[in-house]
Amino acid sequence: MARVVLDRVTKKFGEVAAVNDVSLTVFDREFLVLVGPSGCGKSTILRLVAGLEDVSSGEIRVGDGLVNDVAPKDRDIAMVFQNYALYPHMSVFDNLAFSLKLRRVPKQQIRQRVQQTAATLGLEGLLERKPKQLSGGQRQRVALGRAIVREPQVFLMDEPLSNLDAQLRVQTRAELIKLHRRLEATVIYVTHDQVEAMTMGSRIAVMRDGVLQQMDTPTGLYDRPANMFVAGFIGSPSMNFLSGRLERHNGSLQVTAGDLVLDLPPERAAGADSANTQEVVVGVRPEDVQPAASLVPNGHRPINASVDVVEHMGNEKFVYLSLANASLVARIDVSCPASAGENLPVVVDAGKIHLFHPATEEAIF
C-alpha cells in the first residue's frame, strides 16, 4: 500500500484549467473522497492519478515514485469506472482474470486469486456468466473485483455507486467501507453526493472549478468549513446564509441580520474583530435554529418567523421559515408543533454560527 501525493498539479484542456494548482496528500490506507459538483475537476484528478490524462504541470507521486511519465499499467493502481466498463464478450471469470493474464501470472495462481476475489464479493456462482446476464449490482461487484484481484497499491473509484438504485447504493456503501477495512488499501473515491462523501471518507477533499477548497475529516468540514461553498455543499439541508453586520454594543460584539440579533461569545469575538470588516455573511446550520420554547433562552433572543413549508422526515422535520427579510431552514424535533402558515418564534444558537467575509466568501470563523 502507498500514499499518493499531488504537488501543484494543473491540467488544462485548451485554455480551460480543469484542475488548477491542486496539492494534496492521500495517506497510506486512507479512504479519501473527492467531492464537488459536476465539472469541478474531481474525475480529472482521478484520471490524472490513473495516467489516463497527462498533467499540464506539477507532480504526481504514488508510493515513493514520481509517476508523471509512467504508463497507467505500471502505476500499480486499479480503477473502478462509473459505467463498470466490463468486457462484454468475456465471462466474469475472464473479466477478473484479464489483467492477471496480461501480466503473465501463472494459470494456477490466476485461478486461485480469481476464486478468492469472487468469494470476497459473493460472485462464486456467477463466474461463467457474461456481463449482460448480470444485474446492475452484480456488474458493479465484478467491476470492483477486477480492481481487487490485481492487489494494487491504490484503488481509484469514479462514482462507482451512481448507477445503482437508492437501496442498493446504501447497502453497497456499507460493503465498500467494510471492504476497505479488510483490504487495508489506499482509496481515492470520487462522488458528487455529499452524503456518500460524509459516510465513507476518512477525509474529504471538496473541489470547485478545478480548485481544492478544503480537505478535512467529515466532522472537520461540517464544523469548520473554510468558505461559503464548502459550508453550503456539506450538510443537508444546506446551511442558511444571511447577510448581516458586526456591531459593538455595550462592550460586546453583536451580529445583526434583519430581526436576528446575536451576542457573540467572547472567545469568538476576537476572531471576528480580526476580520476587519463590518459586513458579514452569517451561516447557520438548520439544527442550530430551534423553536424558542424548546431551548433554554440563555441570552438568545427569540425572533418571529412564519412557517412556509414543513417537510416530515419521520424522525425529524425540516421547517422552511420566513423572517422579515430573509428565510431560514430549521431542522427540528418531530414532536415540536409546527404547521404551514403558523407563526413560530425561533432562537439561533450564537455559539454555533459561522461568519463569512462577503467579498472573499472565506470563513471568519
Add this chain to the structure above:
Amino acid sequence: MAAIELRRAAAVPVAPRLERRLGRLPLHLVIVVICALWLLPSVGLLVSSFRPPQLVATTGWWTAFHPPFEFTLQNYRQVLSTYNMGTSFVNSLLIAVPATVIPLLIAAYAAYAFAWMRFPGRQGLFLVVVGLLVVPLQTTFIPVLHLFVQLGLAGTFLGIWLAHTGYGLPLAIYLLRNFIGELPKDMFESALIDGAGHWTMFFRLVLPTSVAALASLAIFQFLWVWNDLLVALIYLGGQPSVAPVTVTISNLTNSLGQGWQLLTAAAFISMALPLAVFFGLQRYFASGLLAGSVKG
C-alpha cells in the same frame, strides 16, 4: 427472448388474440405477395436448371409441377465438367475470400487507429479516406491497369486481390470506424490500466466486440466481389484458367444463347455460395454483442 414472447402470447385471452391476428392479416398478405414476386425469377431459374433440355425449350418452368415429374442433374454435370464452371467456381473462391479478408483486416486496423489512437493528421487522413468513397472505380481502370502491366500483376490473382482491396477499403474503413468509435471509452481505459497495449486491445477487445459489424461488412464485400464482372474482366482478362464464374457465365451466354438449361444451372451455381454465406452470417446482424458492458 422467444420464451418471453411465447409466455406473453399465452397470457393474452383467445378472443383479442384472434382479433389481433386478423387485424394483421392484410399486412401479412401483402408481405407474402411481395416476397413471392421477388422470389419468382429465382425459383424459375432453379426449377429450369433441373429440367431436361427439350422440356426447357418447349414448356414453361411452372409446368414442371405437373406429372410426369421429370428432373435431372445432367445440366449441372455438363456445366461443371465441360464448360469450365468447376474451375471458375474455384477461381471465384480464390478471388473472393482473400479479397474479402484482406480489406476487412486492413480496414479494422485502420478503423481502430482512426477511432482510438492519437496521432497528428488523424482527422485529415480520415477525411481523405471518406473522400475516396466518391471516386468512381471506372476512372481508375486505365492508370491501375497500366501500373499492373508494368508490375506484372495483370492477369494474376494477387492483382485482383489488390484491386478489390483498394475499391473496398474506403467504405469498410468508414463504416468500421464509426462502429469501433462507438465502443465504450471506459472499456479501453479499463484495459489500459489492466495492462493492455494497442495490440491486445485490438485483438482481445475490438475484434470480438465488433463481430457483428465485421460480419455484415464481410457479407457485403464478399457478395460484391463474387458478383463482380467488370473488375475481373479488366484485371484478369478472359483467360479461362483464372476466370471467375461471372466471366465464365457471360461467355456462356454468348456461346450457349439457346441452352437455357445450362445457363440456369450455371447461374444457380454462382448463386448458391452467396446464399450460403448470407444465411450463415445473418445471425450476426441481430446479436447484441455489446449488451452488458456498460450501464444502459
